[in-house]
Amino acid sequence: MPHVSKHPETQVLHAAWRADPATGSVAVPIHQTTSYQFNSTEHAASLFALQELGNIYTRIMNPTTDVLERRLAEIEGGVAALAVASGQAASAYAIKTLTRAGENVVASTDLYGGTWNLFANTLRDQGIEVRFVDPADPENFRRATDDKTRAYYAETLPNPKLAVFPIAEVAAIGRPLGIPLIVDNTAAPLLCHPFHHGAAIVIYSLTKYIGGHGTSIGGVIIDSGTFDWAALPARQPLLNTPDPSYHGAIWVEAVKPLGPVAYIIRARTVILRDEGAALSPFNAFQLIQGLETLPLRIARHCDNAVKVVEFLATHPSVTRVIHPSVAIGEARRRADTYLSGGKGALVGFELAGGAAAGRAFIEALQMFYHVANIGDSRSLAIHPASTTHSQLSAEEQAATGVTPGYIRLSIGLEHIEDIIGDLDQAIASVSAVKRD
Numbered sequence: 001m002p003h004v005s006k007h008p009e010t011q012v013l014h015a016a017w018r019a020d021p022a023t024g025s026v027a028v029p030i031h032q033t034t035s036y037q038f039n040s041t042e043h044a045a046s047l048f049a050l051q052e053l054g055n056i057y058t059r060i061m062n063p064t065t066d067v068l069e070r071r072l073a074e075i076e077g078g079v080a081a082l083a084v085a086s087g088q089a090a091s092a093y094a095i096k097t098l099t100r101a102g103e104n105v106v107a108s109t110d111l112y113g114g115t116w117n118l119f120a121n122t123l124r125d126q127g128i129e130v131r132f133v134d135p136a137d138p139e140n141f142r143r144a145t146d147d148k149t150r151a152y153y154a155e156t157l158p159n160p161k162l163a164v165f166p167i168a169e170v171a172a173i174g175r176p177l178g179i180p181l182i183v184d185n186t187a188a189p190l191l192c193h194p195f196h197h198g199a200a201i202v203i204y205s206l207t208k209y210i211g212g213h214g215t216s217i218g219g220v221i222i223d224s225g226t227f228d229w230a231a232l233p234a235r236q237p238l239l240n241t242p243d244p245s246y247h248g249a250i251w252v253e254a255v256k257p258l259g260p261v262a263y264i265i266r267a268r269t270v271i272l273r274d275e276g277a278a279l280s281p282f283n284a285f286q287l288i289q290g291l292e293t294l295p296l297r298i299a300r301h302c303d304n305a306v307k308v309v310e311f312l313a314t315h316p317s318v319t320r321v322i323h324p325s326v327a328i329g330e331a332r333r334r335a336d337t338y339l340s341g342g343k344g345a346l347v348g349f350e351l352a353g354g355a356a357a358g359r360a361f362i363e364a365l366q367m368f369y370h371v372a373n374i375g376d377s378r379s380l381a382i383h384p385a386s387t388t389h390s391q392l393s394a395e396e397q398a399a400t401g402v403t404p405g406y407i408r409l410s411i412g413l414e415h416i417e418d419i420i421g422d423l424d425q426a427i428a429s430v431s432a433v434k435r436d
Contacts, residue, residue: 008075008190009295016070030285031063049247050255050269058281060273065284071291072210072220076202077195079225080264082272083218083284087186087205089277090219091115092123094182094203096275097221097267098238099150101127106144106151108135108165109399110158113388115184116400119153132399136330138169150236151180156194157187157344159374160384160408161401162322164334171198178235180227180263187374190298191341200227201263206287208375209345212297216286218279223264239263245270297377297413302342304419305411311420312349317427322348322401346374347409348401355404357430358383362407364429367414367422379412379419 005011019026036055038044047054055061069081084090095105107119109132119130130153133140141152152174154165171181180200185192189209194202204210206218230252233240239262242248246269251262258265272278309323324335324343335343351357361381362370368381372388382388384402392400411419 011071011075012291012294015074017067028064028067028285028288030281031058032281033062034058050249050258050265053258059276059278060268062279062281062284064281064288065279068279068284068288068291069220071288072204073222075190076222077193077224078202078222079259080261081220081222082264082268083206083220083279083287084272085219085277085279085283086217087184087203087207087219088114088118089275090203090205090221091184092118093267093271093275093277094201094221095119095123095128095130095151095153096271097263098180098236099128100238103148103150104129104131104146105153106131106133106141106149108154108158109133110135110161110163110165111155111400112159112184112186113384113390113392113400113402115155116396117391120396134399135163135165135170138166138173141170142173145177145179147234149177149179150238151182153182153184155184155187156192156338157185157324157346158401159187159346160322160348160388160406162324162344162346162348163327163331163401164324164338166334167192167194167197167199167338171200175200175227178232187344187346188339190295191302191344192338193340195224195226197338200224206290207373209298209301210294210375211287211290212294212375212377213286213290214371214373214376214378216283216290218283218287221264221267223261225260227263229262239266243270245274298345299342300413301345301375301411304413304416305345305347306343307416308347308409308411308419308423311423312347315424315427317351317431318349319352320350322406345411347411349407349409350403350405351407351427351430353405353430355383355385358405358407359386360430361426364426365422366425367418368409368426374408374410376410377413379414379422380410382408384408 065083069083073081131144133144182201183194183199184203186205202222204220229236229239239251251266255265312318312321368379
């Protein structure tokens with residue numbers, strides 16, 4: 001049996017795997033297969049009837065991916081996980097597992113631009129309404145709730161606003177109403193543990209800090225196992241009424257012998273089965289490799305980010321710095337409450353000169369990469385208003401924290417003198433152009 005530990009430094013290396021029983025391989029093998037031989041017709045029928053769990057088809061499950069899922073569930077403190085092809089698929093599937101046309105979700109305004117567009121446009125076109133509310137006042141979630149509300153949704157450390165979400169406050173509003181809080185923890189792995197604060201479901205874009213090397217796209221949904229889906233059956237009809245897409249199964253009853261996994265089993269056997277955003281076994285393998293060094297990397301990311309914040313905060317050409325470490329008032333209380341492992345490695349700032357200065361700064365960088373990603377081992381920079389959030393209106397950009405001159409940095413693992421040196425020369429270059 002794999003060693004059991006509560007320490008993430010050990011879990012990332014040992015959880016859910018010891019060695020391959022057939023070959024003794026210590027590294028998790030890449031099971032690059034589409035299908036699996038059934039032991040008998042009875043065995044096959046049992047798998048399809050969910051009387052036991054096992055491999056049927058790699059669109060639904062895979063042994064390599066299974067290790068990744070079980071390892072992430074153990075690290076997060078959940079009961080089960082479902083890995084999918086991207087973080088965007090994780091966001092969509094987390095909602096679709098509970099919500100159908102004519103129903104709604106209440107979401108924080110403080111979201112990544114791609115998630116906002118998914119919620120405001122694509123899900124709306126599919127008949128699912130997403131109601132955006134400002135999380136500065138948690139009661140806004142209650143005010144936007146009606147009898148068709150199926151979930152609350154938020155980002156722990158919103159990209160790019162970087163104002164920490166009030167997890168416990170909103171979770172406490174939702175649970176008595178039968179409404180789970182789904183938290184995207186992509187920007188704060190190991191820094192925040194949403195399940196400890198009442199979240200029911202956690203999702204990640206594995207592409208970011210967990211993978212960590214900018215090589216593989218993936219996402220995951222993790223089920224806490226603590227939400228009582230049957231407490232108010234009318235609130236969660238997709239889990240409490242016969243599902244015609246799976247032989248009329250009532251999920252809270254059908255999978256009860258397997259544990260408190262009704263939500264994640266429906267996500268796997270209905271939504272993933274039908275929509276098919278399966279994670280490739282090779283990407284699962286790559287993400288496992290990244291996960292093994294996450295505790296070391298996230299600490300260095302955060303240490304470097306604090307030093308960058310200190311540099312920018314005292315620079316005469318910088319008009320504003322956005323990072324949880326420099327938040328004040330209620331925003332600082334939330335940062336201190338929820339980010340127990342560090343304040344994150346995303347840094348926002350604005351230069352005197354607005355959008356033109358921001359674009360000139362990006363062009364002047366020499367070491368930083370100009371890419372649409374975060375959480376890479378390399379330092380990255382982008383101008384969100386013209387890229388990641390460009391599909392949003394000016395009002396929507398403002399709601400998510402994007403101003404015309406906002407620059408987002410994802411601080412990497414390079415030596416801090418090299419990171420600051422590149423920032424310094426790029427700012428100086430912009431200042432020189434302005435003087436000319």
